[in-house]
Amino acid sequence: xxxxxxxxxxxxxxxxxxxxxxxxxxxxxxxxxxxxxxxxxxxxxxxxxxxxxxxxxxxxxxxxxxxxxxxxxxxxxxxxxxxxxxxxxxxxxxxxxxxxxxxxxxxxxxxxxxxxxxxxxxxxxxxxxxxxxxxxx
Amino acid sequence: xxxxxxxxxxxxxxxxxxxxxxxxxxxxxxxxxxxxxxxxxxxxxxxxxxxxxxxxxxxxxxxxxxxxxxxxxxxxxxxxxxxxxxxxxxxxxxxxxxxxxxxxxxxxxxxxxxxxxxxxxxxxxxxxxxxxxxxxx
Amino acid sequence: xxxxxxxxxxxxxxxxxxxxxxxxxxxxxxxxxxxxxxxxxxxxxxxxxxxxxxxxxxxxxxxxxxxxxxxxxxxxxxxxxxxxxxxxxxxxxxxxxxxxxxxxxxxxxxxxxxxxxxxxxxxxxxxxxxxxxxxxx
Amino acid sequence: xxxxxxxxxxxxxxxxxxxxxxxxxxxxxxxxxxxxxxxxxxxxxxxxxxxxxxxxxxxxxxxxxxxxxxxxxxxxxxxxxxxxxxxxxxxxxxxxxxxxxxxxxxxxxxxxxxxxxxxxxxxxxxxxxxxxxxxxx
Numbered sequence: 234x235x236x237x238x239x240x241x242x243x244x245x246x247x248x249x250x251x252x253x254x255x256x257x258x259x260x261x262x263x264x265x266x267x268x269x270x271x272x273x274x275x276x277x278x279x280x281x282x283x284x285x286x287x288x289x290x291x292x293x294x295x296x297x298x299x300x301x302x303x304x305x306x307x308x309x310x311x312x313x314x315x316x317x318x319x320x321x322x323x324x325x326x327x328x329x330x331x332x333x334x335x336x337x338x339x340x341x342x343x344x345x346x347x348x349x350x351x352x353x354x355x356x357x358x359x360x361x362x363x364x365x366x367x368x369x370x
Numbered sequence: 371x372x373x374x375x376x377x378x379x380x381x382x383x384x385x386x387x388x389x390x391x392x393x394x395x396x397x398x399x400x401x402x403x404x405x406x407x408x409x410x411x412x413x414x415x416x417x418x419x420x421x422x423x424x425x426x427x428x429x430x431x432x433x434x435x436x437x438x439x440x441x442x443x444x445x446x447x448x449x450x451x452x453x454x455x456x457x458x459x460x461x462x463x464x465x466x467x468x469x470x471x472x473x474x475x476x477x478x479x480x481x482x483x484x485x486x487x488x489x490x491x492x493x494x495x496x497x498x499x500x501x502x503x504x505x506x507x
Numbered sequence: 508x509x510x511x512x513x514x515x516x517x518x519x520x521x522x523x524x525x526x527x528x529x530x531x532x533x534x535x536x537x538x539x540x541x542x543x544x545x546x547x548x549x550x551x552x553x554x555x556x557x558x559x560x561x562x563x564x565x566x567x568x569x570x571x572x573x574x575x576x577x578x579x580x581x582x583x584x585x586x587x588x589x590x591x592x593x594x595x596x597x598x599x600x601x602x603x604x605x606x607x608x609x610x611x612x613x614x615x616x617x618x619x620x621x622x623x624x625x626x627x628x629x630x631x632x633x634x635x636x637x638x639x640x641x642x643x644x
Numbered sequence: 645x646x647x648x649x650x651x652x653x654x655x656x657x658x659x660x661x662x663x664x665x666x667x668x669x670x671x672x673x674x675x676x677x678x679x680x681x682x683x684x685x686x687x688x689x690x691x692x693x694x695x696x697x698x699x700x701x702x703x704x705x706x707x708x709x710x711x712x713x714x715x716x717x718x719x720x721x722x723x724x725x726x727x728x729x730x731x732x733x734x735x736x737x738x739x740x741x742x743x744x745x746x747x748x749x750x751x752x753x754x755x756x757x758x759x760x761x762x763x764x765x766x767x768x769x770x771x772x773x774x775x776x777x778x779x780x781x
Contacts, residue, residue, distance in 0.1 A: 430702050
């Protein structure tokens with residue numbers, strides 16, 4: 234799996250001259266989009282197949298600050314998947330040093346926007362996530 | 371007409387320790403929403419009546435920098451209105467000193483998302499804007 | 508303690524037509540700034556006294572979606588304070604319904620940007636936080 | 645000169661399901677940073693040489709909407725340069741269709757943050773911009 238690269242923009246820095254902490258939540262989304270594409274379940278396919286996966290929780294630990302022009306490498310892993318929840322973990326590094334670790338959880342909605350079992354609704358996607366998760370063990 | 375007040379947030383500042391210039395475009399939107407509400411044509415009413423008014427252009431002149439915790443007062447004026455275009459001007463001040471002047475232009479879309487003549491589609495709103503505009507003369 | 512009010516802006520919504528989840532991290536900062544002001548330790552005073560308190564971690568649970576023009580009430584509580592860490596919790600409601608619960612942790616830096624013991628560096632502030640925390644019990 | 649590529653992020657879209665108009669001002673900054681790097685005067689060099697070039701005005705005409713996952717190509721041109729002002733123009737396209745045209749103006753500050761003549765302060769940079777501008781004629 235290729236890491237996702239985010240180059241920190243000037244407008245992402247703040248008065249402390251570092252990347253504002255809220256932006257890492259956005260970097261997680263960018264990396265997640267890239268990850269889903271890499272595993273063959275990009276947003277366009279999910280949308281076409283009538284499934285969406287909103288964020289139900291996020292957490293972020295800030296280890297080292299970053300700033301304008303830093304090149305953040307983000308690795309995404311599936312840490313757990315059940316028929317109704319997907320758990321992802323993120324490791325962000327700059328030049329090999331960890332700057333942030335993070336997690337997000339997601340539910341699954343069908344095309345009517347109702348919570349659904351991914352296992353029933355889209356078993357190939359569920360199996361794909363399960364295999365990636367088992368790869369973690 | 372009451373000015374709209376925006377208190378600059380920490381996350382709106384940048385590495386130069388001032389409010390990032392892109393945020394003023396957002397302050398314009400905030401002030402515009404407040405202005406439309408004050409004249410009795412808030413977003414909820416516009417939406418209910420099936421009219422929307424997307425931005426077709428913006429311009430901004432930055433006169434003085436602002437920063438975290440500054441209290442920006444924004445006055446909005448109708449500078450011109452035609453059946454198909456609305457032109458607004460914005461003056462932003464902090465403690466009476468002008469920090470930014472700006473303009474935006476808007477078209478009108480009907481509920482099918484197609485360009486429409488506001489004069490035909492929603493004459494009361496058109497007349498309301500026209501009166502505010504004439505007030506400028 | 509008064510709740511902090513954030514009115515959701517149009518530019519804070521996303522393609523799913525709800526407030527983008529990353530923005531809640533920013534609402535937390537807004538509420539924190541207001542909270543510190545209310546307890547007499549606003550950013551300007553902290554800055555003047557040479558102390559800062561960067562975010563070391565955040566977490567957020569999204570309970571219900573919100574959208575443009577929603578009025579989010581945010582209550583901030585001190586859940587724990589040690590000489591080197593401050594833990595805050597946030598409850599966000601719209602019309603009485605919880606939309607998001609969140610937490611943040613903070614360290615303390617002295618005027619040279621070095622980690623410091625708040626208890627030694629600024630005992631009145633430490634005691635103030637301690638009292639607010641005990642009030643939780 | 646290579647175009648700068650910005651891939652629209654999910655968090656850059658709004659409730660109308662299109663890229664929020666304020667973000668184009670940020671795309672301009674991204675493209676400008678890339679442009680300055682390409683001509684050999686990247687932000688790190690400018691900073692090292694004690695020169696900065698804040699935005700004094702921006703304008704933007706929105707021609708077509710874009711949305712999540714669109715790949716915006718941005719070309720930057722020098723339209724005018726004087727000892728105290730730099731004028732840039734931007735053309736943004738998606739699949740060859742123009743989605744936005746924009747302009748920005750910049751002044752020059754020396755290391756003390758005071759307005760300065762670029763021609764006197766950093767003649768090589770001034771000449772470089774002048775040559776690029778003449779290329780426009």
